Amino acid sequence: MVRKVFHFLKNKFFLVTVAFVVWLLFFDQNNFLYQQKLNRQLKEMQIEKNAHLKQIKIDKEATQKLLYDSLTIEKFARETYLMKRDSEDIFLIIRDTVPKGKKK
Secondary structure (H helix, E strand, O other): OHHHHHHHHOOHHHHHHHHHHHHHHHHOOOOHHHHHHHHHHHHHHHHHHHHHHHHHHHHHHHHHHHHHOHHHHHHHHHHHHOOOOOOOOOOOOOOOOOOHHHOO
């Protein structure tokens, strides 16, 4: 029995096949480990793509509101550029984010 297994392991076709499989798994330009790394990167990029597509959809909706809704334009101008009407005063409230005991 052991002799048959040893004879099979010495077979040149078996050795060539094992060498070929080892070459493909570890040494080839497109080896197994590299393919796994590429698959991981692909999944991460697909998740990132979906996040960007959601953000694009949100931005398109905001752009449409800014283009056609005068109340949204006024709100945007007031919040972003601190614009005001002639009869108004603006007071900015800046909150301290550092706890009182931790000031430098």
